[in-house]
Amino acid sequence: MMNFNYSFLTVYVTDNITLKSTIICLLLTLFLGAVFAIFYNFTKKKEGIDRSFVTSIVLLPIIVAIVIMLVSNDIVKAFSLGGVFVLIRFRTRIKDTKDAMFLFAVVAIGFAAGLEYYLYAVIIAIFLLIVLTVLHIIKLDRPDPRAFKMKIMIPENLNFVDMFDNIFDNYLIDYKLKQVKVIDFGALVELTYLIKMKDITMQKKFLDELRVKNGNLNIVITNDYNLVTASK
Secondary structure: OOOEEEEOOEEEEEOOOOHHHHHHHHHHHHHHHHHHHHHHHHHHOOOOOOHHHHHHHHHHHHHHHHHHHHHOOOHHHHHHHHHHHHOOOOOOOOOOHHHHHHHHHHHHHHHHHHOOOHHHHHHHHHHHHHHHHHHHHHOOOOOOOOEEEEEEEEEOOOOOOOOOHHHHHHHEEEEEEEEEEEEHHHOEEEEEEEEEEOOHHHHHHHHHHHHHHOOOOOEEEEOOOOEEEEOO
């Protein structure tokens, strides 16, 4: 006869894995993972969606929950599994730190469900979705559309110190030189700036004046939303 323990935050807890608890866990994590995936699609539809990342959001809480269920009552298995996961690297490049938050959120849900704290899992999911919704509505997670990273190529024989300051003062609110890199066996120098434009509609004129200064070599302006390139 199995012993059942009940508490306010546990819907169904047993000393051993049962078919009923497994089905509840799988269905709950599938549902919550799908909800987060749908929300991710909604918030990212203007920026482009990585379908493999969406699949990860759906499957990760299920996998985490299964792992936790299998090792929660066995310390030896837990340490052995930890050794296996040391060999595994998450190779998907995460460009937005908010994407990492989605992964951490569904992992937390998977942990709670795997330990059979189903109410915890639901509460965590609801709370995180509310927070993410508020952040999306107030656009706190959106980068400044006037902020860019700019790379300018110049010939090696030009002195880049204060070279573009007059142009920058006309078009930019703020700018900072972040990196100087010598490329093409010393023939070119790549300057990387962080800039904030006064008026983004003036990008073309801004690039044209820079190209006069750098000898019509490549100039690249990037941010999370677009790519503007001026080249010879």
